[in-house]
Amino acid sequence: xxxxLLIPARYGSSRFPGKPLAPINGKPMIQHVYERAGLAKGLDxxxxxxxxxxxxxxxxxxxxxxVMTGAEAASGTDRINDAITQLGLADDDLVVNLQxxxxxxxxxxxxxxxxxxxxxxxxxEMATLGYQITEEDELxxxxxxxxxxxxxxxxxxxxxxxxxFGRDINDYPVYKHLGVYAYTRRxxxxxxxxxxxxxxxxxxxxxxRALEYGHKIKVAISAFDxxxxxxxxxxxxxxxxxxxx
Numbered sequence: 001x002x003x004x005l006l007i008p009a010r011y012g013s014s015r016f017p018g019k020p021l022a023p024i025n026g027k028p029m030i031q032h033v034y035e036r037a038g039l040a041k042g043l044d045x046x047x048x049x050x051x052x053x054x055x056x057x058x059x060x061x062x063x064x065x066x067v068m069t070g071a072e073a074a075s076g077t078d079r080i081n082d083a084i085t086q087l088g089l090a091d092d093d094l095v096v097n098l099q100x101x102x103x104x105x106x107x108x109x110x111x112x113x114x115x116x117x118x119x120x121x122x123x124x125e126m127a128t129l130g131y132q133i134t135e136e137d138e139l140x141x142x143x144x145x146x147x148x149x150x151x152x153x154x155x156x157x158x159x160x161x162x163x164x165f166g167r168d169i170n171d172y173p174v175y176k177h178l179g180v181y182a183y184t185r186r187x188x189x190x191x192x193x194x195x196x197x198x199x200x201x202x203x204x205x206x207x208x209r210a211l212e213y214g215h216k217i218k219v220a221i222s223a224f225d226x227x228x229x230x231x232x233x234x235x236x237x238x239x240x241x242x243x244x245x
Contacts, residue, residue, distance in 0.1 A: 002093045003114055004045045005037050006067075008079045009100035011052040016231055020055050020100050024238050029229060030055060031062050032103035032238075040110035048100070049083040075206055081192040084185050091186040099179035099228065103238055106224035113182045116218050125187035126210055127218040128155070129178040131225050138176060143230060145177040145205060147219070155217040158205050178226045181207070187215075 020030040069082040142160035197212035
């Protein structure tokens with residue numbers, strides 16, 4: 001089983017146009033994501049999947065690999081599916097999908113999600129990461145997606161609202177979803193053919209499509225947060241974090 005990490009990146013963003021190329025301490029954000037991913041053990045290949053030549057040029061300038069995808073991709077998974085088709089991956093190959101707006105991703109988190117498939121072969125075809133929320137302001141912020149899972153660490157639901165809701169208590173663990181997925185190449189093809197889910201459309205969370213159609217999502221709880229960059233203000237927070245690291 002080969003392991004390929006793909007970083008989907010698009011130039012257009014309603015809140016932050018050109019986000020992948022936004023400079024963080026003198027490097028474009030996409031370079032930070034790529035280089036941190038490259039520190040993870042167990043990866044055979046890393047590619048940025050994009051439809052924008054500006055991103056392609058920036059990645060190739062720092063020596064990264066790029067696969068150009070169609071501009072009509074409706075979602076990140078559609079872009080991933082396009083990329084793995086071009087790369088000719090085998091059905092059982094593992095694909096790690098790392099969002100291009102996570103410049104603080106810890107390589108150990110990537111290794112953790114890969115190890116799920118190595119320790120539980122054939123039990124599931126999709127996995128993701130969670131992190132116990134430590135910042136009070138994230139609990140009710142819809143930008144931070146919350147998640148609940150069963151006793152075997154299979155996802156039950158993802159929501160922009162706080163879940164679970166403690167009716168009689170306030171002090172209990174709440175987990176947020178980190179934007180890292182891993183799945184077999186075969187499952188990516190299956191997922192891409194599924195119709196838009198009702199809950200997916202309501203919450204605007206693509207991973208709910210898998211749950212709505214009865215597919216399991218295995219969860220690993222990471223010890224490391226991986227905040228996403230959604231606004232220019234988030235860039236400054238990243239620079240402060242990197243200065244401390």
